[in-house]
Amino acid sequence: MTKKQKKMLWRIIAAAALFVAAKLLEPQFTDVARTLVYLIPYAVIGWDVLWRAVRNIAHGQVFDENFLMALATVGAFATGECPEAVVVMLFYQVGELFQSYAVGKSRRSIAALMDIRPDYANIEVDGKLEEVDPEDVPVGGTIIVKAGERIPIDGQIIEGSSALDTAALTGESVPRDVAAGDAVISGCVNLTGLLRVRPTRAFGESTVAKILDLVENASEKKAKAENFITRFARWYTPAVVIAAVALTAIPALLLALLPAASLPGFLAGTAWTDWLHRALIFLVISCPCALVISVPLSFFGGIGGASKRGILVKGASYLEALAETETVVFDKTGTLTRGTFRVTAVHPTEGVSADDLVEYAALAENYSGHPISLSLREAYGKAVDTSRVTNVAEIAGHGVRAKVDGKTVCAGNGKLMDREGAPWHPCELPGTTVHITVDGFYAGHIVISDEIKEDAAEAIRALKAAGVRRTVMLTGDSSAVAADVAAQLKLDDYRAELLPGDKVDAVERLLSETSPSGRLAFVGDGINDAPVLTRADIGIAMGGLGSDAAIEAADIVLMDDKPSKIATAMRISRKTLRIVKQNIVFALGVKALVLLLGAFGMANMWEAVFADVGVAFIAILNATRALHVEKL
Incomplete structure (x- = not known):
């Protein structure tokens, strides 16, 4: 608890003690003395609310909760309801204290989760x-x-x-x-x-600085629900003040102008002070604290809970949109697959051993930095004796020719084999095929494939379980490779042999096929997918750990390489939206009911306090559930 919160707690305790003392001694006082005695605990607990109300009015900000509470409690004193005035202000400040504590706890939870800034x-x-x-x-x-x-750094x-x-x-x-x-x-x-x-890189450009900046600015991108509450409060508060004035003025006017015999039934036996009291109860009930605090707090908690799972959400609007996702589009390499190639099959010609075939390929490809060359050297598993290799020549778009132990070795694709006049044959296995000739003799071929990530299949199943209607893969790889990956992962569709510009066109077409209420999310590695990440409704970058492009281009960044985190993010977003909707329905429902009861004189100040402080208390408690996402 902060010093400010502790100070407020002591004020509440002091005001409560003074109120109890005033209540016990009340029979001994005259009306004037009674009012003065109750003003003491009222001043102790409510002076700051009155000051904020006056200050805000001076700055043109009239209609807020401070104004409503000041008007209601001062009006209660004016009508002789001194104890009620003190109790209303006391419970209001209890609610404010709890609200401050809940918000502070949520902020501290997020700060603890993101406490990654080094001190030295x-x-x-x-x-x-x-x-x-x-x-x-x-x-x-x-x-x-x-x-x-x-x-x-x-x-x-x-x-x-x-x-x-x-x-x-x-x-x-x-x-x-x-x-x-x-x-x-x-x-x-x-x-x-x-x-x-x-x-x-400098500290200001480091990963930790970018992440902290992202989290700190997440609250600036408000969700539709938050914008609705902001607009609602802007019109709601003046409306209830006008309604409260009407609730007092119209009956008072009728009571003054009409004879007792012709008064409507609801006015019979009442005085204008009764209607003023009802109006004050109406004002206490109408405070929109529950909505104004609980809805942003819910999104704040959802963003913090996602951070705990290594999922950075750049704003509440993206968390809200994620809950409405019906199509998820994946880039293949680095997203569904590891992006690291390895030898998956070796097919030597009769008379050539598999080890010899790999050795020839690794030696010939030794001077190339291509991922395929690296995977061949890894499969060889030995230090390459460069003295055995001479006359290396890379043939663009075809492969490599080199002298290995005095023999001419060619390693490359079918075009290189045609160029060398070698009688090669294609391989039925998916992947990149490297064909090898030794002094013009076709020695066989090696298949190199990109590995599918361990949890990629589980990620697709989890998205289907979460209600995603369509999963699509986009790749620049061959149709055969794309079809094999799509079949293994049980994807709904795929597009192969795409250039970067083609991916944007493909996403445009998929967006046109999405329902009006649905959203499309694109998942990429964040390095070369920036145009597509930007075009999608929600851009999700995989493996943002250290990737500047991921943090800059995407709306949501998964800090590790696990596609299964996408379904986790979706479940967090949907839980957050459920909590937001629960709070809106609960707060508006209770307030509407008690407002009607108050207007007809069927609710007293205690029901009014519950409709304000009690509803806010319950809504804030519910909002803090958004932080707890460990089991999602």
């Missing part, structure tokens, strides 16, 4: 470590990260090895092993060894 960085000066502000560390310098410390390890805790960024508890040469990002915790890191 270690640099070495004359053989000793000095702590400096991370913003003062230059790019290309050297920082030292001890075990238990948070990595302050994105960089590359130049010495040491360790395990990193990335839970604050990804929500995953499994440590990640790193060693010299590996890139590390700010916000991770060094668990074991000492690391020397060379910063590769």
Whole structure:
């Protein structure tokens, strides 16, 4: 509890004690003394509300909850209902205290989840470590990260090895092993060894700075429900004040002008002060605190809960849109597949061993940096003796020709085989096929494939279970490879052999096929999918850990490489929307009922207090459930 909250708690206790004392001594006082005695606890508990009401009126902001409470309680004093005035203000301040505590708790929960900003960085000066502000560390310098410390700046390890805790960024508890040469990002915790890191970017451009900026600014992008409440409150409060004035003025006018015999039944036996009292009860009931606080708090909690699971949502509007998603479109490489190639099949010609075929291919491809070449060298599994390789020539769009142990080895696609006049044959397996000839003899072929991510199939099943009607994959890969991946994952549709511009066109067509109330989400790796991420209703970037493009282009960023987090994000969004709708229906329903009862004299000030403070209390409690997403 903050100092401000503790101070308010003591004010509530003091005012309550003074009120009880005034109530016990009330029979001994005259009317004037009675009013003065009750003014003491009223002033203790309500002076700040009265001051805010006066200040806001002076600034042109008349119709807010401070004005309503001030008008209702001052009016109660004017009609002799002093105890009710004190009780209403007392319960209002209790509600405000609880509201402040609930909002503060939600903010602290999110702050704890996103407490990734490092306080210092270690640099070495004359053989000793000095702590400096991370913003003062230059790019290309050297920082030292001890075990238990948070990595302050994105960089590359130049010495040491360790395990990193990335839970604050990804929500995953499994440590990640790193060693010299590996890139590390700010916000991770060094668990074991000492690391020397060379910063590769300034702190202001680091991952942790971008994430913190994203979370801090998320509240600026309001959901439709939040905008509705803002507009509603703008018109609602003046309307209820006018209604309260009418509730007093019209009966008072009729009572003054009409003889008693001709008064309508609802006015019979009443005085104008009775209607003033009803109007004051009406004002207390009408306070829109429950809606104004609980709806933003629900979205705030949903965003915070998603952050806990390693899902960064850039605003409540995107959380709301995600709940309405009916079509999910995936990029293939890096999203549904790992984006790392490996040898999946080796088919040598008779008389050639599989090991020899891989060795020839790895040696011939040794000088290429292409992912296919890297996968061939990985399959070879040995250090390449470069002295065995000479006369290397890359043939664009075809492959490689080189001398290996004095023999001419060609490794490439079918076009290269045709060019060499080799009697090759296609492979029925999906993937990229590398054909090899040795001195013109066709030695066989090797199939290299991109691996499907472990939880990709589960992700598709979870999305179907969550109500997504259509799942589509877009890829620049061949139709055969796309068809194989789509079949394994049970996708509804796919588009293959697409250029980046074609992907935008494909999303445009899919958007036209989406229902008016539905939304389309595109999921990509955030590196080369920025145009499509921007065009979709919701852009979701996979593996945002360290990816600037992901954080900049997408509306929602998944901080790890697991597509199953998409269904989790969708469940969080739908839970948040359910809570928002529950609060709106509950608050408006209770207030409408008690307002009617108050207008007809069937509700007293205690029911009014429940309709205001009680409803706000329940709605805020319900809103805080949005933070709890561990089991989603």
